[in-house]
Amino acid sequence: MGKMLKCRDVGVDCDFEMHGKSEEEILQKAAEHAKGCHQGVQITPELIAKIKGAIKSEGSSCCGGDPTCSK
Numbered sequence: 001m002g003k004m005l006k007c008r009d010v011g012v013d014c015d016f017e018m019h020g021k022s023e024e025e026i027l028q029k030a031a032e033h034a035k036g037c038h039q040g041v042q043i044t045p046e047l048i049a050k051i052k053g054a055i056k057s058e059g060s061s062c063c064g065g066d067p068t069c070s071k
């Protein structure tokens, strides 16, 4: 199960989406993206908290969590 974050969900007017396997991966990608794309944005503890709150799980279930599903 992966994680995803939309820049827009953190209050930035940007359609960029980050995908990763964990919160840490998303945070790392968000920091890199902000550096390149949102110069002037500081990665503060407050922003990190906001990002963590905006991270969503993706592909949580293809078949309602059926354990017999091979995916």
Ligand SMILES: [Zn+2]
Pocket (backbone or CB within 6 Å): 007, 012, 014, 015, 016, 033, 037, 038
């Ligand atoms: Zn962005």
